[in-house]
Amino acid sequence: MKLKKGDTVKVIAGKDKGKTGKVLRVLPRADRVVVEGIAVAKRHKRGTEGQTGRIVERPMPIHHSNVMVVDPDTEKPTRIRIVRKDGERRRITVKSGSVLD
Secondary structure: OOOOOEEEEEEEEOOOOOEEEEEEEEEEEOOOOEEEEOOOEEEOOOOOOOOEEEEEEEEEOEEHHHHHEEOOOOOOOEEEHHHHHHEEEEEEOOOOEEOOO
16 A cells, blocks of 8 residues: 555545545554545534433545545645665655655
8 A cells, every 4th residue: 555644645436535644653564554534424422420321423445546645846636656775665656756755
């Protein structure tokens, strides 16, 4: 998977199509990512000793194929290419060639 925590991504499919957000978690075994403010679900949290219960909103994981990384130079979604140079692995954007790492 070419996504990393902290990447800014744009949703290209699903109910939140067109929204952008920052990657909070990457779940490589499930091929999913958690993006800030995307696929928000409400969870009812039970109250504990002396506290009342409440409804908590939290972002749920979405499939990594439904997001694209936003190019830092052009602010448009782009694909990522992995380039190895001098034994170092770098992620670069396909459209502008800017380095992400």
